[in-house]
Amino acid sequence: MKDARPLPQYLVQRYQGWKATAHAENKAWFRRLAEEGQRPRTMVISCCDSRVHVSAMFRADGGEFFIHRNIAALVPPYAPDGGNHGTSAAIEYAVTVLKVANLLVVGHSRCGGIKGCHDMCAGLAPELEEKTSFIGRWMDILRPSYDRTEGAATEADRLEAMEKDAVLVSLENLMTFPYVRAAVEAEELALHGLWKDIAEGVVECYDSEAGRFVAI
Incomplete structure (x- = not known):
């Protein structure tokens, strides 16, 4: 080469x-x-963003986390259509082969992927609408979030709401994978949704009973 x-x-x-x-x-x-x-207890799906360093955040050693990173830490719905699905392949391996006990989806503040989705849906990023845009087609996963957050007071509030909603969308999509659902229902796997404020270092975890993200 x-x-x-x-x-x-x-x-x-x-x-x-x-x-x-x-x-x-x-x-x-x-x-x-x-x-x-390797025998990791936890899989982490986090954003490619260079500011998100999950191993450092949890002071994890080598061998502890099975980590997959992509734009905006998104999980697509289960779709065995013969395409190239890096995220889905990583999930399959972690759950069916490594048999991790925990699966974390980690979103964060000031996410460029989420901002791109926002701008695309608002008609401000026509380049992302092109069929040739890998980013745009990936962020299509989150299009419904733009409408769900239209009541936000400011654009900054809407972006943060979309960042957190992206975590929930990914958790919901994880449950469309039959082996994930089976492991969760058998109480062999626990799903966790996190959001990190990069500037403040605050990490919030989604509390399903409260229906919101709560600082840990």
Whole structure:
């Protein structure tokens, strides 16, 4: 592949620092992970946003979280149509092979994907309406949220409402996967919806009894 280039030097230096410290001090643990395989208790579906660092937030070590990231942390409905479904494949593997006990969907403030969906629905982003826009077609999953949040007082309030609604949409879509529903009903899997305020570091968890997100 002629277009592949060497790593930037700053990444090489960071890797070498990690190899000489964190890896060197935990060789037995890394060897065990390699030989015995992974046994994560939790799957995390989070946004691709570089500001969302779930492992750091929960101070998780290697081997603890099975993480899948995509735009806006969305889960599409179950649709075995023969297409390429990276998110659905990750969910299938986590639930049927790894048999995780918890599945977290993590949304966040100032999400660019949610803003794109908002602007697309408002007619402000015609480029996302194009059939060739992968982002636009992915954000179609959340189109109904635009109408559900029209009563918000300000645009900022509406965007936050859409961010939180996206988490609920993903949780609802997870239950369309037959193996997810079966595991949840057998009490072998618990679903959790989280929203993180990037600036304040506050994390809210959806409380189904209260019908709202509550700070943890």
